[in-house]
Amino acid sequence: MRRISTFLMGMATGAMLLHGATMYHVVRAADGMHLVPKQPPRLAETYVDIRAFSMNDWADHAQLASAMVQAGQQQLLGNAAVGSVRETVDAMLPTKLKQ
8 A cells, every 4th residue: 555655646746747847947047047937838948048048049949038028037038138249249359358
């Protein structure tokens, strides 16, 4: 009887984790971890690390960007744009000015 209860508890835990993975993006940003509801619920992009995202990366993850705007987390999108512009400007500056 003990094995059956352990098995059922494991199935319930797995079902809850699967439900969470279907309903939320776990987004790792420079300021920490964020839970963003998925629009529409699906299993793709459960965990996304956006610390090094460029504008091209956001174009590839349009549903994530849309979900972040709907959840009021658009400041995370802005951080990627600022980082992308900063990298472009740094690449254009001579090395003496960077120091």
